[in-house]
Amino acid sequence: MPHVRFAEGKHVFSVRTFLNPGWQSRFQFRCINCSGVNRIAVHMLEPAAPCKELQGTVAAAANAVATERLQRTGAAAKMPVPPPMRNKMLCPPPQNGPCWGYVDQAVNVGSLLEQPATKSSSVETIDDSKTNSYVTFLLESEDRLPARLRRKLFHRRAAICFYPDDASPSGWLVGYAQFRMDSADVMAFVGFVGFFGIALPLVCFVTFLLHLNKQQRCKQHVQELRLQYQRDQLQQELHQQSSPWTSNATGAAAASSTT
Numbered sequence: 001m002p003h004v005r006f007a008e009g010k011h012v013f014s015v016r017t018f019l020n021p022g023w024q025s026r027f028q029f030r031c032i033n034c035s036g037v038n039r040i041a042v043h044m045l046e047p048a049a050p051c052k053e054l055q056g057t058v059a060a061a062a063n064a065v066a067t068e069r070l071q072r073t074g075a076a077a078k079m080p081v082p083p084p085m086r087n088k089m090l091c092p093p094p095q096n097g098p099c100w101g102y103v104d105q106a107v108n109v110g111s112l113l114e115q116p117a118t119k120s121s122s123v124e125t126i127d128d129s130k131t132n133s134y135v136t137f138l139l140e141s142e143d144r145l146p147a148r149l150r151r152k153l154f155h156r157r158a159a160i161c162f163y164p165d166d167a168s169p170s171g172w173l174v175g176y177a178q179f180r181m182d183s184a185d186v187m188a189f190v191g192f193v194g195f196f197g198i199a200l201p202l203v204c205f206v207t208f209l210l211h212l213n214k215q216q217r218c219k220q221h222v223q224e225l226r227l228q229y230q231r232d233q234l235q236q237e238l239h240q241q242s243s244p245w246t247s248n249a250t251g252a253a254a255a256s257s258t259t
């Protein structure tokens with residue numbers, strides 16, 4: 001049987017929902033005799049049961065224990081007797097442990113990481129000075145989480161459980177996990193919304209204004225050319241009408257000079 005140790009700290013899963021949905025993460029902890037049949041699974045923690053107020057004999061017994069403890073420490077003479085413990089809460093323990101259930105009931109299942117050199121079902125192992133060794137499990141998913149499941153995962157801790165094989169009815173708690181949005185994916189989504197929602201309409205509006213201004217200037221230029229052309233035609237017509245009068249006047253002047 002494998003022997004595992006609890007991994008301190010909280011493992012973080014960066015979930016992508018916009019580009020390349022899913023996640024890929026490596027979980028490392030100490031394990032002895034791990035093999036390719038071992039699995040780790042991520043289970044959502046069940047919400048805590050509602051707490052009830054201490055009343056009746058339970059409250060009296062708790063009050064007596066607290067008073068006796070104060071008397072033993074010698075602080076009973078300085079502190080007044082506490083009131084009945086009606087405001088104290090009794091929280092029952094959960095019915096099942098965090099790793100209760102089969103592997104197929106988990107949110108995500110991870111397997112041992114294969115060695116690139118041997119291409120076998122072994123694990124990437126880093127031996128330390130002691131007999132314990134670190135093993136790496138790969139947790140990955142390509143499914144897009146629905147909104148209902150994201151609300152549950154992003155606001156609660158999840159349990160990472162170790163299973164000796166796929167048929168085990170329950171696993172061993174080896175760590176805690178936390179799901180959060182991937183920063184690069186969020187930046188890509190913000191950039192997409194900012195470009196297609198703000199930048200692209202603004203560029204289109206500015207382009208439309210420039211095109212409208214260009215069209216107005218073209219209309220003014222065409223109107224000025226038309227007026228100039230009409231002015232030139234009017235001058236030519238006036239010149240043609242004035243030319244016969246000048247010719248008649250010169251002929252009359254020549255005839256009078258001869259007489």
